Amino acid sequence: MPGCDSVWGGLVVANTTDIAPGSARKFQLQCGGKTIDGFVVNFKGKFYAYINQCCHIPIPLDWIDNEFFTKDKRHLICMTHGATYEPNTGLCIDGPCPGEHLEVIPVAVKQGQVIVYCPPEWD
């Protein structure tokens, strides 16, 4: 039941099989009375989630929905000025904001579902 609250208190974004390695899925999460725009990526079979906001300028990374990876699928990239991030840490390694980090959203896989949770500072 993608996009639904789970019995574990988080938001079910998708089934694991819905997000292939090298792809991503956007979601909206209600935290502390605010809506967070986030995205989850499958990087080499593991899932990571971040707030969809570039470290350079606070705008979404993607122009085309759910397109976050570079062509070679090794990094995440902001389509505006090319900030390049490690998919598994959110660290910016190239472009206008090296050394900065995307804001992490806790993510877990339970019974074949990808579930995200409010970051502690947003709850």
Ligand code: FES
């Ligand atoms: S806004 Fe993302 S690189 Fe400039």
